[in-house]
Amino acid sequence: MSYDINEIKKIESKWQKAWKDNKTFSATNDTSKPKYYCLEMFPYPSGKIHMGHVRNYTIADVIARMKKMQGFNVLHPIGYDAFGQPAENAAIKHKTDPAKWTYRCISEMHEGFEKMGFSYDWDREIATCDKAYYKWNQWIFLKMMEKGLAYKKASAVNWCPSCETTLANEEVINGGCWRCKSEVVQKDLDQWYLKITHYSEKLLEDLDTLKEWPSRVVAMQKNWIGKSLGVEIFFKVEKTGETLPVFTTRQDTIFGATYVVLAPEHPLVAKLVKGTPKEKEVFDFIKKISLVSKADRVAEGLKKEGIFTGLYAINPVNNEHIPIWIADYVLMEYGTGAIMAVPTHDQRDFLFAKEHGLPMRIVIQDPKRPNIASEGLTEAYTAEGALVNSARFNGMNNVESLQKIAEWMEQEKIGKAVTHWRLRDWLISRQRYWGTPIPVVYCDACGIVPVPEKDLPVVLPEDIKITGEGGSPLAKSEKFVHVKCPKCGKPAHRETDTMATFFDSSWYFLRYTDAHNDKEIFNKALAKYWMPVDQYIGGIEHAILHLLYSRFFTKFFKDLGLINFDEPFTRLLTQGMVLKDGEVMSKSKGNTVDPDAVISKYGADTLRLFILFAAPPEDQLEWNDGAIDGSWRFLARVWSLIENGYVKGALSGAPDNSSKALERERHIAIKKFTEDIERGFKFNTSISSLMVFLNKLEQYVKEKKDNVDQPTLNKSLETLVLLLSVMTPFMCEEMWQKMGHKDKSISDVPWPQVDEKALQLENASIVVQINGKLRGKFDVPLDCPEDKLREIIFADEKIKTHLAGKDIKRFIVVANKIVNIVA
RNA sequence: GGGCAAGUGGUGGAAUGGCAUACACGAAGGACUUAAAAUCCUUUGGCCGUAAGGCUGUGAGGGUUCGACUCCCUCCUUGCCCACCA
Numbered sequence: 001m002s003y004d005i006n007e008i009k010k011i012e013s014k015w016q017k018a019w020k021d022n023k024t025f026s027a028t029n030d031t032s033k034p035k036y037y038c039l040e041m042f043p044y045p046s047g048k049i050h051m052g053h054v055r056n057y058t059i060a061d062v063i064a065r066m067k068k069m070q071g072f073n074v075l076h077p078i079g080y081d082a083f084g085q086p087a088e089n090a091a092i093k094h095k096t097d098p099a100k101w102t103y104r105c106i107s108e109m110h111e112g113f114e115k116m117g118f119s120y121d122w123d124r125e126i127a128t129c130d131k132a133y134y135k136w137n138q139w140i141f142l143k144m145m146e147k148g149l150a151y152k153k154a155s156a157v158n159w160c161p162s163c164e165t166t167l168a169n170e171e172v173i174n175g176g177c178w179r180c181k182s183e184v185v186q187k188d189l190d191q192w193y194l195k196i197t198h199y200s201e202k203l204l205e206d207l208d209t210l211k212e213w214p215s216r217v218v219a220m221q222k223n224w225i226g227k228s229l230g231v232e233i234f235f236k237v238e239k240t241g242e243t244l245p246v247f248t249t250r251q252d253t254i255f256g257a258t259y260v261v262l263a264p265e266h267p268l269v270a271k272l273v274k275g276t277p278k279e280k281e282v283f284d285f286i287k288k289i290s291l292v293s294k295a296d297r298v299a300e301g302l303k304k305e306g307i308f309t310g311l312y313a314i315n316p317v318n319n320e321h322i323p324i325w326i327a328d329y330v331l332m333e334y335g336t337g338a339i340m341a342v343p344t345h346d347q348r349d350f351l352f353a354k355e356h357g358l359p360m361r362i363v364i365q366d367p368k369r370p371n372i373a374s375e376g377l378t379e380a381y382t383a384e385g386a387l388v389n390s391a392r393f394n395g396m397n398n399v400e401s402l403q404k405i406a407e408w409m410e411q412e413k414i415g416k417a418v419t420h421w422r423l424r425d426w427l428i429s430r431q432r433y434w435g436t437p438i439p440v441v442y443c444d445a446c447g448i449v450p451v452p453e454k455d456l457p458v459v460l461p462e463d464i465k466i467t468g469e470g471g472s473p474l475a476k477s478e479k480f481v482h483v484k485c486p487k488c489g490k491p492a493h494r495e496t497d498t499m500a501t502f503f504d505s506s507w508y509f510l511r512y513t514d515a516h517n518d519k520e521i522f523n524k525a526l527a528k529y530w531m532p533v534d535q536y537i538g539g540i541e542h543a544i545l546h547l548l549y550s551r552f553f554t555k556f557f558k559d560l561g562l563i564n565f566d567e568p569f570t571r572l573l574t575q576g577m578v579l580k581d582g583e584v585m586s587k588s589k590g591n592t593v594d595p596d597a598v599i600s601k602y603g604a605d606t607l608r609l610f611i612l613f614a615a616p617p618e619d620q621l622e623w624n625d626g627a628i629d630g631s632w633r634f635l636a637r638v639w640s641l642i643e644n645g646y647v648k649g650a651l652s653g654a655p656d657n658s659s660k661a662l663e664r665e666r667h668i669a670i671k672k673f674t675e676d677i678e679r680g681f682k683f684n685t686s687i688s689s690l691m692v693f694l695n696k697l698e699q700y701v702k703e704k705k706d707n708v709d710q711p712t713l714n715k716s717l718e719t720l721v722l723l724l725s726v727m728t729p730f731m732c733e734e735m736w737q738k739m740g741h742k743d744k745s746i747s748d749v750p751w752p753q754v755d756e757k758a759l760q761l762e763n764a765s766i767v768v769q770i771n772g773k774l775r776g777k778f779d780v781p782l783d784c785p786e787d788k789l790r791e792i793i794f795a796d797e798k799i800k801t802h803l804a805g806k807d808i809k810r811f812i813v814v815a816n817k818i819v820n821i822v823a
Numbered sequence: 824g825g826g827c828a829a830g831u832g833g834u835g836g837a838a839u840g841g842c843a844u845a846c847a848c849g850a851a852g853g854a855c856u857u858a859a860a861a862u863c864c865u866u867u868g869g870c871c872g873u874a875a876g877g878c879u880g881u882g883a884g885g886g887u888u889c890g891a892c893u894c895c896c897u898c899c900u901u902g903c904c905c906a907c908c909a
Contacts, residue, residue, distance in 0.1 A: 216827045329907045688846035
């Protein structure tokens with residue numbers, strides 16, 4: 001029988017069914033065995049699987065299968081991040097309801113995963129829109145309320161006018177909505193927040209323990225958390241004596257401050273200019289700025305606009321009276337919304353000062369520019385140097401002075417050292433339908449009342465018509481809204497906002513450890529056994545949002561005493577995108593390749609192999625319709641070699657030198673294949689080692705014709721199938737059975753072991769260079785002594801020619817590898 | 824502006840400081856075939872040479888080294904993330 005697509009389809013569906021029926025990949029909660037938790041970021045169920053899923057989940061599947069064969073108790077679960085806005089949009093478009101649409105997508109995806117042969121523990125499959133799951137979202141929320149980590153406050157929030165909902169800071173990308181890219185506006189609303197900032201320090205510190213995360217993800221998180229140490233310096237307003245704190249990380253330049261700038265939104269502005277001659281002018285300016293969108297305001301290269309208030313501030317270090325300006329380059333959201341401007345040592349201040357003719361004073365000496373006059377300065381000097389014009393601090397290195405000046409200011413009570421964080425509390429309420437209802441009741445008498453734990457879940461009502469018009473859809477359900485106050489029993493009404501879906505995905509990895517527990521969120525002992533996740537795999541696009549939130553929840557659960565570890569994901573792999581024609585595959589660009597179409601042409605094994613072979617997992621992968629034929633050809637050759645070369649039961653054969661060589665090739669393949677995966681998931685090179693192995697096997701069979709050493713050849717073919725089975729499981733399971741191993745799945749067969757002795761050669765192939773240039777190759781005995789080497793090498797005609805008329809200055813030997821003659 | 828990656832044949836890509844281009848795609852030539860597909864064999868960085876062989880070659884330029892794709896310095900280019908963050 002040849003390798004034929006119709007045959008392959010039969011084999012693939014046969015094993016799909018068998019693995020499912022036999023629960024081949026169910027993880028047992030046998031806590032005495034060493035465990036391995038392999039997890040991929042669960043998908044949003046939007047329909048059929050796409051190439052991005054195929055790549056992400058194939059990578060994970062290879063790891064899970066290999067760990068299983070290596071004897072680990074492997075947990076490899078899957079689920080669906082099923083709440084979210086696309087379901088509502090689809091419901092409107094297709095005139096169905098979000099639940100129906102979502103569950104249909106889930107079953108399509110499930111089918112797609114089975115077709116791909118992924119080794120999931122289907123008993124632990126979860127969907128976050130299932131009330132058995134989101135009940136625990138609500139439970140977590142109540143616990144957070146209890147600890148003061150979930151709270152409601154009124155403030156200006158990010159609002160997407162297109163999605164008609166609030167957004168978290170993390171969901172605003174370049175001033176636009178992360179989902180629909182519409183420009184985000186600010187709106188004053190009463191909203192629910194999670195106090196992620198309670199863990200700022202821990203979230204930052206523990207990043208250092210994540211040694212096996214990509215450094216750029218760690219860097220991105222650090223950046224996002226944004227810790228900066230600085231000083232709030234207390235300026236005073238000249239006439240009123242009011243304190244005006246400014247935040248700076250550059251207190252070393254305090255003696256160079258020549259003006260103060262407030263953000264246009266600064267609350268002091270109105271108060272200070274009221275009744276002054278400048279009042280109208282200032283208010284007009286503020287109005288003008290307020291009409292500019294945030295995106296435009298921060299646009300690159302924009303001229304910095306500002307206006308003098310007519311007022312002065314007093315610098316507490318030297319009692320200088322300096323002008324107070326208002327300018328658009330100072331942001332209310334950061335620091336105190338007010339800065340001291342040091343044009344000589346801050347480029348933004350420099351440009352602004354030049355533009356408006358404001359004074360400058362150098363306080364850090366540029367060693368290359370001995371002149372300390374500010375005249376002729378073309379840009380701010382931001383490097384190190386000695387302090388000048390800085391009273392008692394003159395002569396001190398500016399970097400060293402930072403700490404000293406901060407301490408001095410605290411002593412003099414003219415400033416205080418502060419730590420400023422960029423991280424903000426997480427806004428989680430959404431004015432949408434398809435999400436977890438926030439379990440809170442409003443009572444005129446009792447105020448905000450949490451729903452008692454025994455009344456969970458607060459079930460998402462199904463009688464809601466989704467229109468896409470504004471406002472929380474839940475508010476339209478009378479049945480849902482009207483409720484008795486859990487505290488006093490009087491009529492009250494429910495919260496109608498739902499939770500952001502990132503809430504759901506911040507702890508799902510814990511739920512898999514005990515997926516169907518209806519008594520508690522998960523069993524502590526099980527979580528202790530399975531967690532943390534040994535290997536997490538997903539896209540780089542989640543480097544901040546999802547990973548940060550998951551880390552936050554983990555720290556919270558630890559504080560609750562539910563778990564005993566600090567970080568949820570020990571090792572992280574971020575796989576690259578799948579591109580077509582140089583661009584990310586996407587429906588909107590119309591450059592997608594449908595995995596289903598590829599499967600029906602080549603089968604899932606070929607697709608899996610190709611996607612692993614085409615690029616290292618972290619790199620982008622350019623889809624190439626032609627190159628996949630190479631993967632197909634390789635599998636066809638494996639198939640036919642085994643069909644024709646493997647003899648069951650056989651087993652006489654005459655071992656000879658070529659048997660030994662073959663055994664050596666077998667061990668090279670095991671070693672290289674295994675190591676390439678274990679050291680950085682280099683699937684592409686591990687596959688190439690199997691290709692090399694196959695080439696050798698074919699060559700052996702061709703050369704030996706009827707005289708093959710059948711037992712040795714059989715061993716090689718079995719090894720080939722075992723190794724390959726983690727990548728192309730369908731075909732290998734079938735071949736394994738055909739080889740006569742009917743008692744168990746190939747996935748339960750122990751992983752082949754390397755015998756280092758079999759790898760050793762009797763001879764070493766030595767490369768000889770003359771002055772670094774390759775001039776010859778010699779087979780010499782292993783660990784050949786230098787005098788013997790010289791004898792062999794100098795006897796060679798070619799070497800003689802190249803050395804003719806030259807003195808040998810050095811003779812460098814790298815044992816069993818290379819000789820470099822310097823002449 | 825800050826941070827992190829990366830730059831190697833026509834293409835995807837490979838090389839613990841030690842034979843640059845493994846493995847594959849594509850291309851060219853050949854075998855099989857009435858023909859095509861499939862399959863198999865050979866060649867395939869550039870230049871010179873009938874050949875043997877030689878020279879050259881990993882973004883650019885320096886450096887360290889017996890020896891550099893690999894380490895160091897300067898620069899260029901591309902991608903990603905963050906960013907008027909004081």
